[in-house]
Amino acid sequence: MVLSTAVLDTVEQICHTVADLHGELTRNELVIWTAGNVSARVPGEDLMVIKPSGVSYDELGAEKMVVTDLYGELVHGSLAPSSDTAAHAYVYRHMPEVGGVVHTHSTYATAWAARGEPIPCVLTMIADEFGGEIPVGPFAMIGDDSIGRGIVETLRGSRSPAVLMRNHGPFTVGKDARSAVKAAVMVEDVARTVHIAHQLGNPMPLKQEDIDRLHERYRNVYGQQEAR
Amino acid sequence: MVLSTAVLDTVEQICHTVADLHGELTRNELVIWTAGNVSARVPGEDLMVIKPSGVSYDELGAEKMVVTDLYGELVHGSLAPSSDTAAHAYVYRHMPEVGGVVHTHSTYATAWAARGEPIPCVLTMIADEFGGEIPVGPFAMIGDDSIGRGIVETLRGSRSPAVLMRNHGPFTVGKDARSAVKAAVMVEDVARTVHIAHQLGNPMPLKQEDIDRLHERYRNVYGQQEAR
Amino acid sequence: MVLSTAVLDTVEQICHTVADLHGELTRNELVIWTAGNVSARVPGEDLMVIKPSGVSYDELGAEKMVVTDLYGELVHGSLAPSSDTAAHAYVYRHMPEVGGVVHTHSTYATAWAARGEPIPCVLTMIADEFGGEIPVGPFAMIGDDSIGRGIVETLRGSRSPAVLMRNHGPFTVGKDARSAVKAAVMVEDVARTVHIAHQLGNPMPLKQEDIDRLHERYRNVYGQQEAR
Amino acid sequence: MVLSTAVLDTVEQICHTVADLHGELTRNELVIWTAGNVSARVPGEDLMVIKPSGVSYDELGAEKMVVTDLYGELVHGSLAPSSDTAAHAYVYRHMPEVGGVVHTHSTYATAWAARGEPIPCVLTMIADEFGGEIPVGPFAMIGDDSIGRGIVETLRGSRSPAVLMRNHGPFTVGKDARSAVKAAVMVEDVARTVHIAHQLGNPMPLKQEDIDRLHERYRNVYGQQEAR
Numbered sequence: 001m002v003l004s005t006a007v008l009d010t011v012e013q014i015c016h017t018v019a020d021l022h023g024e025l026t027r028n029e030l031v032i033w034t035a036g037n038v039s040a041r042v043p044g045e046d047l048m049v050i051k052p053s054g055v056s057y058d059e060l061g062a063e064k065m066v067v068t069d070l071y072g073e074l075v076h077g078s079l080a081p082s083s084d085t086a087a088h089a090y091v092y093r094h095m096p097e098v099g100g101v102v103h104t105h106s107t108y109a110t111a112w113a114a115r116g117e118p119i120p121c122v123l124t125m126i127a128d129e130f131g132g133e134i135p136v137g138p139f140a141m142i143g144d145d146s147i148g149r150g151i152v153e154t155l156r157g158s159r160s161p162a163v164l165m166r167n168h169g170p171f172t173v174g175k176d177a178r179s180a181v182k183a184a185v186m187v188e189d190v191a192r193t194v195h196i197a198h199q200l201g202n203p204m205p206l207k208q209e210d211i212d213r214l215h216e217r218y219r220n221v222y223g224q225q226e227a228r
Numbered sequence: 229m230v231l232s233t234a235v236l237d238t239v240e241q242i243c244h245t246v247a248d249l250h251g252e253l254t255r256n257e258l259v260i261w262t263a264g265n266v267s268a269r270v271p272g273e274d275l276m277v278i279k280p281s282g283v284s285y286d287e288l289g290a291e292k293m294v295v296t297d298l299y300g301e302l303v304h305g306s307l308a309p310s311s312d313t314a315a316h317a318y319v320y321r322h323m324p325e326v327g328g329v330v331h332t333h334s335t336y337a338t339a340w341a342a343r344g345e346p347i348p349c350v351l352t353m354i355a356d357e358f359g360g361e362i363p364v365g366p367f368a369m370i371g372d373d374s375i376g377r378g379i380v381e382t383l384r385g386s387r388s389p390a391v392l393m394r395n396h397g398p399f400t401v402g403k404d405a406r407s408a409v410k411a412a413v414m415v416e417d418v419a420r421t422v423h424i425a426h427q428l429g430n431p432m433p434l435k436q437e438d439i440d441r442l443h444e445r446y447r448n449v450y451g452q453q454e455a456r
Numbered sequence: 457m458v459l460s461t462a463v464l465d466t467v468e469q470i471c472h473t474v475a476d477l478h479g480e481l482t483r484n485e486l487v488i489w490t491a492g493n494v495s496a497r498v499p500g501e502d503l504m505v506i507k508p509s510g511v512s513y514d515e516l517g518a519e520k521m522v523v524t525d526l527y528g529e530l531v532h533g534s535l536a537p538s539s540d541t542a543a544h545a546y547v548y549r550h551m552p553e554v555g556g557v558v559h560t561h562s563t564y565a566t567a568w569a570a571r572g573e574p575i576p577c578v579l580t581m582i583a584d585e586f587g588g589e590i591p592v593g594p595f596a597m598i599g600d601d602s603i604g605r606g607i608v609e610t611l612r613g614s615r616s617p618a619v620l621m622r623n624h625g626p627f628t629v630g631k632d633a634r635s636a637v638k639a640a641v642m643v644e645d646v647a648r649t650v651h652i653a654h655q656l657g658n659p660m661p662l663k664q665e666d667i668d669r670l671h672e673r674y675r676n677v678y679g680q681q682e683a684r
Numbered sequence: 685m686v687l688s689t690a691v692l693d694t695v696e697q698i699c700h701t702v703a704d705l706h707g708e709l710t711r712n713e714l715v716i717w718t719a720g721n722v723s724a725r726v727p728g729e730d731l732m733v734i735k736p737s738g739v740s741y742d743e744l745g746a747e748k749m750v751v752t753d754l755y756g757e758l759v760h761g762s763l764a765p766s767s768d769t770a771a772h773a774y775v776y777r778h779m780p781e782v783g784g785v786v787h788t789h790s791t792y793a794t795a796w797a798a799r800g801e802p803i804p805c806v807l808t809m810i811a812d813e814f815g816g817e818i819p820v821g822p823f824a825m826i827g828d829d830s831i832g833r834g835i836v837e838t839l840r841g842s843r844s845p846a847v848l849m850r851n852h853g854p855f856t857v858g859k860d861a862r863s864a865v866k867a868a869v870m871v872e873d874v875a876r877t878v879h880i881a882h883q884l885g886n887p888m889p890l891k892q893e894d895i896d897r898l899h900e901r902y903r904n905v906y907g908q909q910e911a912r
Contacts, residue, residue, distance in 0.1 A: 028260060032712065032873050033866055035809065083905065105809055107873070111880040114806050114887035122342050124370060124396045125263065125333055141894065142808065143901060167890055168808045182261055189260050189335070196339040198884055200426055203342035206395055210369065217371060221311065256488060350570050352598060352624045353491065353561055410489055417488050417563070424567040428654055431570035434623055438597065445599060449539060484716065578798050580826065580852045581719065581789055638717055645716050645791070652795040656882055659798035662851055666825065673827060680738055680764055 003067075003076060007045060011076065014040050014049045014177075015065040021181045025104060026057050028185045036104040039088040040177035043099070046070045048092055052079035083142060090148020091173060095155070100177030102184040105169035108191035112136075113164035119187075119194050122203035126194075127214035129186050131159030139166040147171075159215065162187040231295075231304060235273060239304065242268050242277045242405075243293040249409045253332060254285050256413045264332035267316040268405035271327070274298045276320055280307035311370060318376020319401060323383070328405030330412040333397035336419035340364075341392035347415075347422050350431035354422075355442035357414050359387030367394040375399075387443065390415040459523075459532060463501060467532065470496050470505045470633075471521040477637045481560060482513050484641045492560035495544040496633035499555070502526045504548055508535035539598060546604020547629060551611070556633030558640040561625035564647035568592075569620035575643075575650050578659035582650075583670035585642050587615030595622040603627075615671065618643040687751075687760060691729060695760065698724050698733045698861075699749040705865045709788060710741050712869045720788035723772040724861035727783070730754045732776055736763035767826060774832020775857060779839070784861030786868040789853035792875035796820075797848035803871075803878050806887035810878075811898035813870050815843030823850040831855075843899065846871040 003011065021038045025031045034057070039050035052066050066077030070093045072085040082088075088101045112119055112134075119134040121127055126134070137154040140146035151171050154163045161183040162172045170187050174180035197203045231239065249266045253259045262285070267278035280294050294305030298321045300313040310316075316329045340347055340362075347362040349355055354362070365382040368374035379399050382391045389411040390400040398415050402408035425431045459467065477494045481487045490513070495506035508522050522533030526549045528541040538544075544557045568575055568590075575590040577583055582590070593610040596602035607627050610619045617639040618628040626643050630636035653659045687695065705722045709715045718741070723734035736750050750761030754777050756769040766772075772785045796803055796818075803818040805811055810818070821838040824830035835855050838847045845867040846856045854871050858864035881887045890898075 032869050105807075105873075105877070107877050108880060110807065110877050111883075114877065114881035115885050116888050117885070122395060123333075123338065139888075139890075139894075141897065143905070167806060167888060185260050186263075189263075189333075193333070193335050193338050194342065195880065195884065196336060196423065197342035199339075200423065201343050201345070204344050204367075204395060206367075210367075213369065221371070350623060351561075351566065413488050414491075417491075417561075421561070421563050421566050422570065424564060424651065425570035427567075428651065429571050429573070432572050432595075432623060434595075438595075441597065449599070578851060579789075579794065641716050642719075645719075645789075649789070649791050649794050650798065652792060652879065653798035655795075656879065657799050657801070660800050660823075660851060662823075666823075669825065677767065677827070680736065 007042070007047075008076075010045075011042055011047070011049065011067055012062070014042060015062040015067075018049050018051070018065055018177055019060055019062045021177050022051065022057055022060050024181050024185065025102075028188070030104040030106040030184055030188055031057070032105075036106075037082045037084055037088075037102070038177055038181060039082075039085075039101050041092050041099045042067070047075060048088060050085055050088055051082045052077070053082050055079065084147070086144055087142075087147035087151065087171070090145050091151055091171075094148070094152045095173065097175065098173045098180075100174045100180035102172045102174075102177070102180040103169065104184055104188070106184070106188035106191070108195050109162075109164055109170040109187050110168070111195065112191055113166055113169055116166050118164070119191055120203070121206055121211055122194060122197065123190060124206075124214055125186070126190050127206060127211040128218035129183065130162060130190070131215040132211060134160050134162050134164060134187060134190070137163045137165045137171075139168070235270070235275075236304075238273075239270055239275070239277060239295055240290070242270060243290040243295075246277050246279070246293055246405055247288055247290040249405050250279065250285055250288050252409050252413065253330075256416070258332040258334040258412060258416055259285070260333075264334075265310045265312055265316075265330070266405055266409060267310075267313075267329050269320050269327045270295070275303060276316060278313055278316055279310045280305070281310050283307065312375070314372055315375035315379065315399070318373050319379055319399075322376070322380045323401065325403065326401045326408075328402045328408035330400045330402075330405070330408040331397065332412055332416070334412070334416035334419070336423050337390075337392055337398040337415050338396070339423065340419055341397055342395055344394050346392070347419055348431070349434055349439055350422060350425065351418060352434075352442055353414070354418050355434060355439040356446035357411065358390060358418070359443040360439060362388050362390050362392060362415060362418070365391045365393045365399075367396070463498070463503075464532075466501075467498055467503070467505060467523055468518070470498060471518040471523075474505050474507070474521055474633055475516055475518045477633050478507065478513055478516050480637050480641065481558075484644070486560040486562040486640060486644055487513070488561075492562075493538045493540055493544075493558070494633055494637060495538075495541075495557050497548050497555045498523070503531060504544060506541055506544055507538045508533070509538050511535065540603070542600055543603035543607065543627070546601050547607055547627075550604070550608045551629065553631065554629045554636075556630045556636035558628045558630075558633070558636040559625065560640055560644070562640070562644035562647070564651050565618075565620055565626040565643050566624070567651065568647055569625055570623055572622050574620070575647055576659070577662055577667055578650060578653065579646060580662075580670055581642070582646050583662060583667040584674035585639065586618060586646070587671040588667060590616050590618050590620060590643060590646070593619045593621045593627075595624070691726070691731075692760075694729075695726055695731070695733065695751055696746070698726060699746040699751075702733050702735070702749055702861055703744055703746040705861050706735065706741055706744050708865050708869065709786075712872070714788040714790040714868060714872055715741070716789075720790075721766045721768055721772075721786070722861055722865060723766075723769075723785050725776050725783045726751070731759060732772060734769055734772055735766045736761070737766050739763065768831070770828055771831035771835065771855065774829050775835055775855075778832070778836045779857065781859065782857045782864075784858045784864035786856045786858075786861070786864040787853065788868055788872070790868070790872035790875070792879050793846075793848055793854040793871050794852070795879065796875055797853055798851055800850050802848070803875055804887070805890055805895055806878060806881065807874060808890075808898055809870070810874050811890060811895040812902035813867065814846060814874075815899040816895060818844050818846050818848060818871060818874070821847045821849045821855075823852070 037051040172183035265279040365378040400411035493507040628639035721735040856867035
């Protein structure tokens with residue numbers, strides 16, 4: 001597959017963005033060694049940019065990123081793509097509104113995933129960002145479409161941009177890679193806070209109508225409108 | 229509203245201070261992404277300086293700060309103010325002794341807030357800084373006066389500069405923004421220590437007279453007198 | 457009190473060492489804001505070097521350190537000494553083998569102190585450094601000799617260089633300030649590990665004879681002999 | 685023992701690698717003060733490179749590393765070797781496939797070791813890297829062959845590159861020092877996640893056949909093939 005110069009320019013820009021966003025994973029202590037990855041859809045093309053497999057975050061410049069089609073076949077770049085590529089690709093094929101996908105094994109989110117328990121919506125921050133409880137997806141083997149299918153089926157029934165894949169860890173999506181990284185940061189933060197709240201008793205529930213109002217407000221009012 | 233040159237000079241200085249103090253929030257791991265804010269009253273004016281909404285801490289220079297009146301209306305600056313502006317403004321209107329307000333979702337303090345439980349005064353550090361237990365405020369929706377009212381009503385019956393807003397997170401106040409940041413750092417620290425103490429049994433209580441003596445001493449003896 | 461040039465040279469060197477060692481407190485996350493302090497005895501003099509009160513660790517150069525006599529009276533320097541000075545001074549007066557004292561409110565050690573429970577000797581690292589369980593000292597008011605007396609009385613019946621002062625936090629001692637800092641780092645580390653071990657059951661006990669052999673070996677074999 | 689120039693060149697390179705890898709121990713918060721060590725076999729020689737005893741990580745350049753034979757006798761370098769040298773040497777003598785050994789007292793792994801409990805295989809990441817539960821080795825005194833013998837006997841019955849030595853801490857092995865460090869990072873990460881999962885209930889088990897498939901795939905597919 002030969003990419004046009006215009007597409008190559010876009011791809012290069014996205015490679016820089018995706019490489020930089022891996023820095024947020026380490027800065028927010030969501031990953032160790034090479035165990036997490038960010039990808040981004042190339043807008044208007046059936047392509048995605050993703051981390052190469054088994055490369056440490058220190059060595060992860062834009063030039064190391066790889067481009068695959070939406071079936072995970074390498075299109076550009078010389079390294080083998082992440083072993084989670086099939087899952088990312090499945091999400092892009094089946095959720096056209098998604099522009100970015102992130103996978104980590106962040107500690108507290110993975111602990112909920114190990115028990116197969118959703119994170120209850122007991123904080124305003126959860127209502128804001130996730131619009132309700134953060135759901136659990138099925139156990140699925142790594143490498144084929146199983147994980148992607150589990151992610152898509154779980155997220156379709158939810159307002160949450162995050163899913164806790166059972167015995168594995170969280171996947172998050174967003175309109176772009178930065179939004180998906182934000183959701184990955186926030187799912188770990190609320191997984192930790194709610195875990196800790198539960199250790200000494202029970203958090204007080206939020207009413208569904210309050211959750212709805214908070215989520216609505218957050219989506220429409222929060223942040224700089226020009227920057228969203 | 230046109231600000232005089234003298235007021236603008238003061239405002240500029242406060243913008244620098246407030247921008248820098250956000251660095252203490254990240255350094256002390258009280259915030260993730262954009263989820264926390266510091267404000268300061270402009271002395272002698274019905275104005276406050278506050279963080280803009282949804283701007284990341286890395287990009288938060290003095291020039292990004294915004295100035296509002298004490299009803300949250302933008303007076304100076306080009307970005308939309310923090311979505312918590314109404315709460316900060318309400319506090320400044322009703323607590324004239326307060327010169328700084330801080331809001332975070334720091335993990336352990338928010339966990340106590342999720343259960344709606346005050347932090348008991350079982351450490352000399354809590355007696356020193358908070359003068360007794362750290363109280364819980366009501367659940368309140370974001371955006372209008374509800375949060376501000378909850379903060380003010382709760383703090384009026386307490387010596388504590390911190391309140392744990394239910395299902396939401398801590399707000400702290402101080403004579404200036406730096407004092408409010410200090411209280412935000414300390415409320416998380418003691419929330420964590422007391423949580424951990426409770427995990428394996430019960431902390432031993434402090435006598436009320438010891439709490440009173442410690443608090444009195446701390447307010448009058450601790451630190452460099454010229455620097456307070 | 458006028459200090460001779462020779463003593464002033466020694467004092468200046470110690471001020472540098474003590475200022476630098478405060479950096480280990482922050483690096484090892486034992487302290488927040490200004491809530492911890494290191495001191496060192498001036499060898500051969502009835503003097504000690506200690507942190508000034510309420511000064512943040514960022515601003516803590518050698519020139520900020522203060523020199524007091526062993527009753528806590530200021531001898532050299534322009535800032536008020538730490539509010540824990542009386543405790544440090546008492547230790548130097550009553551334990552001539554001690555050359556350094558450290559006080560923190562490090563999280564896990566303080567949690568054990570809040571419950572008034574000693575840390576049991578269930579790790580080889582505890583046998584090595586502490587020679588047995590880490591004892592609890594009495595509750596004592598800040599400011600007069602009570603804390604110092606509690607430290608000295610507790611440490612006299614123990615091989616441990618650390619004592620957990622009830623509802624307050626750990627104090628550690630050493631042959632010099634660096635050894636006391638090392639003990640402060642290690643008491644928090646083992647307080648955390650043993651806490652976590654207890655959360656899911658009971659650590660297996662160590663035999664007294666194994667504790668004795670480990671402690672003996674550590675004191676005599678570990679490290680570079682010329683550097684001890 | 686006189687080393688040839690060719691061996692000395694290899695040794696120098698390994699000293700650099702081993703010194704740098706100690707930086708991963710601190711960066712991943714696996715060690716405090718001087719309490720952990722990395723060693724590497726010198727390929728084709730009965731020699732190993734190891735950390736000197738009691739030297740802080742800040743001062744740990746390649747020139748400080750020491751070379752011993754596989755009985756722990758100093759061959760090259762001026763400092764005394766780590767007090768864990770006998771354990772490392774025993775492993776190299778009895779496991780010819782091992783090229784690197786790491787020892788830490790990392791918090792969560794040591795907490796499992798204190799209770800004498802293996803870490804169950806309830807995460808895909810554990811199946812990948814450890815191929816099953818992470819086993820516990822016997823309590824053994826420091827200094828002679830006891831620890832080395834406990835490591836070797838425990839690892840022989842397991843696919844895991846990590847063993848939790850009772851009341852002491854984890855040891856990990858690998859085909860080279862970098863692999864052993866990776867295992868040390870990952871054993872702490874999964875020890876923490878599984879601990880946290882257990883705090884609020886029970887993780888769901890993985891089927892043995894899924895563990896086998898995940899482990900097989902990870903060993904053969906993950907990473908850049910040329911870089912393994």
